[in-house]
Amino acid sequence: MRGCVLPPLRRYPTVHELGVHAAALAARRPEDVRLRRVGTSRAGAPLWLLSVGHGSRQALVVAGPHANEPVGGATALRLAERVLADPRLTEGADATWNLLLCLDPDGSRRNETWLSGPYTLGHYFRHFFRPGFLEQPEWLPEGEGGAVLPETRTLLDLQDELRPFLQCSLHGVDVGGAFVELTRDLPGLAQRVAHSAARLGIPRELGPYDTLYWPMLGPAVYRVPPPRTGDLAAAITEAAVESTWFHPQPYGTVTAIVEAPMWGVDAVEDPARPADPDAVLRSVSHVLRRGTQHLESVLARVRPGLGTSPAVARLLAPVDDYLLVGPGIADSWDPDVRDSTTRALPPLDTARLTALRLAGRRVALRTAGLLHQLVTATGRDPGGVLPELDRLIDLWCADYRDGCGAYWIPVARQVEYQARVVLAVFDLAGRHPRVSPAARDSGWGAVPRPTAPVRRD
Numbered sequence: 001m002r003g004c005v006l007p008p009l010r011r012y013p014t015v016h017e018l019g020v021h022a023a024a025l026a027a028r029r030p031e032d033v034r035l036r037r038v039g040t041s042r043a044g045a046p047l048w049l050l051s052v053g054h055g056s057r058q059a060l061v062v063a064g065p066h067a068n069e070p071v072g073g074a075t076a077l078r079l080a081e082r083v084l085a086d087p088r089l090t091e092g093a094d095a096t097w098n099l100l101l102c103l104d105p106d107g108s109r110r111n112e113t114w115l116s117g118p119y120t121l122g123h124y125f126r127h128f129f130r131p132g133f134l135e136q137p138e139w140l141p142e143g144e145g146g147a148v149l150p151e152t153r154t155l156l157d158l159q160d161e162l163r164p165f166l167q168c169s170l171h172g173v174d175v176g177g178a179f180v181e182l183t184r185d186l187p188g189l190a191q192r193v194a195h196s197a198a199r200l201g202i203p204r205e206l207g208p209y210d211t212l213y214w215p216m217l218g219p220a221v222y223r224v225p226p227p228r229t230g231d232l233a234a235a236i237t238e239a240a241v242e243s244t245w246f247h248p249q250p251y252g253t254v255t256a257i258v259e260a261p262m263w264g265v266d267a268v269e270d271p272a273r274p275a276d277p278d279a280v281l282r283s284v285s286h287v288l289r290r291g292t293q294h295l296e297s298v299l300a301r302v303r304p305g306l307g308t309s310p311a312v313a314r315l316l317a318p319v320d321d322y323l324l325v326g327p328g329i330a331d332s333w334d335p336d337v338r339d340s341t342t343r344a345l346p347p348l349d350t351a352r353l354t355a356l357r358l359a360g361r362r363v364a365l366r367t368a369g370l371l372h373q374l375v376t377a378t379g380r381d382p383g384g385v386l387p388e389l390d391r392l393i394d395l396w397c398a399d400y401r402d403g404c405g406a407y408w409i410p411v412a413r414q415v416e417y418q419a420r421v422v423l424a425v426f427d428l429a430g431r432h433p434r435v436s437p438a439a440r441d442s443g444w445g446a447v448p449r450p451t452a453p454v455r456r457d
Contacts, residue, residue: 011117029084032052039157045105048101053089058165060162060248061170062244066172069171071411072102083097119408129318138244140244143242144242164253166253166425166429167255169245169256172259176358177206177264179193180221180256182224182254183224190217192421201409203268204268205259205268206271206352212352213343245257258422260418273348280357281334284357285330285331287364288330292326298371298388302371305378315373318367319374322363326364358400364392365393365397
């Protein structure tokens with residue numbers, strides 16, 4: 001593209017590079033592009049919003065809500081370029097695109113040791129970071145009034161200011177396939193997702209663990225159910241709490257969570273039914289249970305020597321979360337443990353069973369990688385666990401690679417897929433608007449104007 005800000009995408013941009021590229025784009029096209037600081041992270045990093053166009057209908061795109069999912073920032077910049085190149089997406093649609101470049105810059109920076117490669121599973125998991133559940137800015141476990149993270153408050157305030165007709169949250173799947181979650185149906189999206197995935201050679205995930213109990217709106221498209229009260233384990237594994245996905249619903253907003261995989265696994269879209277699904281369930285449950293027990297033993301040996309610094313606490317929080325939920329997940333799948341009080345599993349084909357296998361390995365590998373970082377950061381290994389952790393990480397990554405057939409998807413293809421899906425959602429949301437009570441009362445139609453002027457600083 002002429003005047004392109006980003007170089008060819010051979011790797012993910014860092015948080016700093018996102019800001020630099022956005023500033024260059026705003027300087028090049030000041031009449032159409034504004035860059036403003038809308039908030040500050042816990043560590044003092046700026047939260048940048050890149051706005052393109054001057055239409056009255058606001059679209060909000062949120063990149064980087066999960067620290068280990070860097071594809072969204074690159075997608076946001078690609079979208080800005082594409083929107084600038086096609087007036088039909090701004091003037092023609094009476095739309096302004098608002099791109100929040102990274103919702104969790106502090107956590108994202110902790111992943112930058114693997115961002116430039118090599119893109120191997122072992123390198124990724126040894127440098128993986130994702131904060132504990134209570135520090136993930138899209139979640140509202142204590143409700144909107146209890147939101148304490150400045151990143152969360154920034155996003156909520158931005159939603160209230162813009163009252164967007166569309167919100168897209170850009171996520172990544174480390175190993176698996178592509179899928180989309182919606183707060184309400186957008187007819188035709190499943191076909192658009194299928195077309196984009198096929199053109200780019202990206203598998204669709206037809207039974208993700210994230211959506212295990214959620215309604216399917218079409219292949220690889222799922223409806224997010226309203227939040228419900230539950231324990232912490234359910235909240236972590238099922239997103240069963242209030243979230244920023246639902247906050248703007250009173251404005252008629254539809255939220256789309258667009259997931260793009262880093263490593264693809266073709267079996268996640270295989271509809272065949274195995275001869276003995278229960279045998280597969282027993283196997284994946286046993287693997288997860290045994291891995292969790294092993295890692296609990298490792299943590300017990302190293303915890304006394306880790307200290308209590310804030311850096312240690314940030315790494316221990318997700319470790320404790322994963323070890324908390326692991327045994328319960330294994331029990332919920334195991335045919336020999338499940339009983340009449342256990343929630344019934346949906347019909348199990350190869351796609352869904354593969355997704356469960358990937359999810360079980362993910363819990364163990366993330367925990368092992370975080371423990372590896374905790375021990376490495378001490379500069380010593382008093383428990384002698386590093387060789388053990390290296391062996392487990394190598395073994396479990398080999399299962400992903402050789403047992404599941406995981407293969408790397410180039411960054412440029414991840415970004416192109418995610419951008420195409422966002423554009424499809426934008427088109428369909430405009431065709432199927434939902435008029436909220438607030439919108440009807442305001443007299444402005446499907447998307448009410450903000451009560452306060454949109455800041456342009």
